[in-house]
Every structure is written in structure tokens, then in C-alpha cells.
Amino acid sequence: MYRYDRFDAQLVNERVAQFRDQVRRRLSGALSEEEFRPLRLLNGLYLQLHAYMLRVAIPYGTLSADQMRMLASIARRYDRGYGHFTTRQNIQFNWTRLQDAPDILADLASVEMHAIQTSGNTIRNTTADPFAGVAANEIEDPRIYCEAIRQWSTLHPEFTFLPRKFKIAVTGAPDDRAAIKVHDIGLALRRDADGAVGFEVMVGGGQGRTPMIAKTIRAFLPKRHLLSYLEAILRVYNLGGRRDNKYKARIKILVHDRGVDAFRADVEAEWARIRKAGPDLDEAELSRIAAHFAPPAYDDELRNPRAYADKLRADGKFAGWTRASVAAHRRNGYAIVTVSLKPEGGVPGDATAVQMDCIADLAARFSFGEIRITHEQNLVLAHVRQSDLFDLWRGLRAHGLATANVGLIGDIIACPGMDFCGLATTRSIPVAQQISTLFADLERQHDIGELRLKISGCINACGHHHVGHIGILGVDRKGAEFYQITLGGRADENAAIGKFIGRAFAADAVVGAVETIVNLYIARRQKDERFIDAYERLGPAPFKEALYGTG
Secondary structure, three states, X not given: OOOOOHHHHHXXXXXXXXXXXXXXXXXXXXXXHHHHHXXXXXXXXXXXXXXXXXXXXXXXXXXEHHHHXXXXXXXXXXXXXXXXXXXXXXXXXXXEOHHHHHXXXXXXXXXXXXXXXXXXXXXXXXEEOOOOOOOXXXXXXXXXXXXXXXXXXXXXXXXXXXOOOEOEEEEOOOOOOOOHHXXXXXXXXXEOOOOOEEEEEEEOOEOOOOXXXXXXXXXXXXXXXXXXXXXXXXXXXXXXXXXXXXXXOOXXXXXXXXXXXXXXXXXXXXXXXXXXXXXOOOHHHHHHHHHXXXXXXXXXXXXXXXXXXXXXXXXXXXXXXXXXXXXXXXXXXXXXXXXXXXXXXXXXXXXXXXXXXXXXXXXXXHOOOEEEEOOOOOEEEXXXXXXXXXXXXXXXXXXXXOOOOOOOOOOOEEOOHHHOOOOOOOOOHHHHHHHHHHOOOHHHHHHHOOOOEEEEOXXXXXXXXXXXXXXXXXXXXXXXXXXXXXXXXXXXXOOEOOEEOOOOEEOOOHHHHHHHHHHHHHHHOOOOOOHHHHHHHHOOHHHHHHHHOOO
């Protein structure tokens, strides 16, 4: 895990002191809200419906146990006892008092955390595969390059006021668990014909009002050129991106309007101009960063090699949890564990202070003190001995953290919606809770199989509904909440934007519509066929007929 150097520490501590003075002036009336707004946004502080919300950066989704304990302390001391993990691998505190914000930032700084660039038209938190460093088929750990991007992009003087917010995601494996194709820039580690490592560079993905899948502008970029090539892309965007209309200001619009070939030519020309003087990664710098992400001290001698198999046979609930939550590790005798933050009837992504402390303690005991946040609003313990899985499961279960629904219909992504967000037009949380309750039977969920359901409370798509196998978008109609349904979206290596299936459903009918879709899938699926595969084979027609009839 990366540790701050003296430059990181100085920058973050100075930012805390600056913001403390800015808050003092706002509270005294020396600054108006209009004057204060850009200052607070630079520190991740939003004004929501009921209170201020503080968004805390978790770079590439990696946390230490001590950092998680600090988040628990902040939730307990300054909020209402919980935090909300987001689709950007960050955490949000929804009930922040303005006078407390500087103290929260100071507490975060004490454990090498901050809220810088979690808002504003700048380069946001770079996200990564939550299985980084432990996936069996990974080329290299993508967090090394995420950290290089973090250092390069933090307070970059040329990219502090872009036309619109900017998001980058990186994956190191063929299986895309980072949704790179719906980002402004998606980076996938690849090997060329000679075995050299570099990046496929994709640009122009995104969701919101105009969802698009990113397009490849370079099939292979040697990794040493990563930062200069990113700088060329950002320069082209900064000059050509629209500033007259925020709904058309994202880079995806520029790529679409210019055409991918013309955009590629612009980037290549800019890169040719700057690459000799631009920032690049030499082997010494890459090695320095990589040392922070060296594998932990794994135990080469397997402990109780039969214990895991014996527990699986003896306890059906434990076996069901492992089926959903445990993935193969690159190291023999170890496992990757995804911890669901989606209990029956719960708020997706929420964790209480008690649960955060529990995760911190279990990570320290079973996973070398390391925790990952996923863009699907769950947590990952990436280094668990198979022989420890049963004890870990019991510890999670004692705190309501062992729901065996990862990747299933109960593992819903949902934005905070109109319960908190000032931009939302409908509520997301109640719909997610109702669907979760309807499909609470875990045997039924496992029978349905992999099904990614995602809900957004407005067109901004913070719930990633565009790339849900089933996506739900809330829309306001003369003060009434309605919900449109999309089918066929996906955020993996075969990313696709879902298609609207028909007219919107009233709030009291949308959950029934989801059940109708699922029932049709079960009736028409072939042996071992996932929902997304069945939809791609059947097409939308039978689902439309089931939902709306033939008339």
C-alpha cells in the first residue's frame, strides 16, 4: 500500500489549514455562499438536500485497517453513525456540519487520507480493479499506474479547471472489473507480440444524459509513455471541450463530434509535440512505486489443508456464502473475499461505524490489514487463507456482513437518490430495498444466477443504470415518480449500454415489472445460461410482451 512521502503530507496538511480559515470566514459571514462554493468543492464538500456531504478519496479503492478505523470514528463522531461507499470507490458522509469539516479533514490527514479532487471539473479519483495484485490472470498490478496518475494529476495546474469532471479507470486483467469502457479514459494493461507490457487506451466512455462506450485510440502504448500520452489527451480535451453547455462538456461529446479518427490524430499530434519534454515513467520511478504494492508475506506452508473442504461439507450456509463471495487467488491456499454491503432491505453501499470497525479488525487478522472498495459498492479482503475463511465468515455474520448475494440480483447498485441528493428527481433507495426484500430468498437468488441490477435516481446515472443487465432510471412526471427500465447493459470487457424496453412504470409497479422480467428469463433460459446471455439470445421482444402485452 502506498505511503505518503513528505510532499504528500505537506500538501494535505496545508490544504486542511487553508480550508479551516475558509470555513471560519464563511461562518463569520465574511464569505458569501456563492464565494464559498468553489472553495468547499475543492475540498469535496457538497451542499445536499438536508446537510453538507463530504466525499473522501480512497485512491484506487485501497484502504488500510487503520484508515477504515478512522472512517468509523468520523462516522461515529461527526455523522449519524454510518458512511456510504460509492461507485467511485470513495466514501461519503451525508450529515456533515460545516463547522466540523476542517476537523474531519485533519483527522483524515492523520491517517494519510483527504478529500482533494473528489469534486469539481478536474481529474477525479482514479479507480482500479478491486482484485488488483491478486487476480490469477493479471498482467501487472494496475494500482502502480493509478498511483503514478494520482501523483501526476493532483493539483495539476493545467487540468484544475477542465470543461467538466474527468474520470480514469485502470485494469490489469482481461476480465474487466473496473468498468473501464464507461470512463473518460479507460486503460487496460496488454502485452504486445514481443511480450512487452503496455496499455490499450480507450477514450470517450461515460454514462449520464448521453451514454457512450469508450473507443480505442491506441491499441498499445508502452507503459513508460503513460503520463505524457494522458497529458496529450487532456490537452486536446481542455482546448476542444465545450464550456458553453455542461451537458455537452464531457470528452465523450468531443470524441463523438470530432470522430474517433480525427480525435486520435489530434492526440497523436499533441503527443508528438510534447513527449520529449512531457512527464514519463522511467524504470526507477516505476520500481519505487511498485515497491509499495509488493505482495504481503504469504505463508508458503498451508495450514489445515483439509479444514476448508471439511467446513464446506459440514455447513451449507457457509458453502453458500463461499459460492457467492469467494474468488480464486493467484497464490495457492489463499482466496479473495468480497464482502457484500447489500443486506436484505438495506441501503446499498452503507456501512455502520460498528461494521467498519469490524472490517478493520477482520482485515488486520485475516488479510494483512488491507481492504479494497469496489465500484459495485462492496468491500474486498484480498489476501485470506482458505483455512481462515470459516472464521472470517463467522466474524462477518456476527455484524450483518455475510449476505451471500455478490453478483446476484440482491447485489444492487443504487445512488442515494432524492433521499439525499439535490440533483435527483426520484428516490432510488426505497426501490432497491423493495427489490432486495422481494428476492431475499438466497436459494432463489442463486437459482436466478448472475444478474446485475442498477438504479439511478436521475439522468446523471450515478447508479450506473445504463450498464445494468437490468437498469432502472427514475424520472419525474409532474411531481410523480416513475421508473424506466433498460435491459442488456453490461460494464465488463464486453461493455454495452442497455436499451429502454418501453414506457415507464409508476413507483408502485416497478418492482413487479422486475419480477416479471426475471420470471420470463427463468422460463426461457437454456441450461446454465446467465440472464445477460439469455437476453442477448432472445432480444427485447419477449420481455416487452411480458411487460406490456401484445397491444
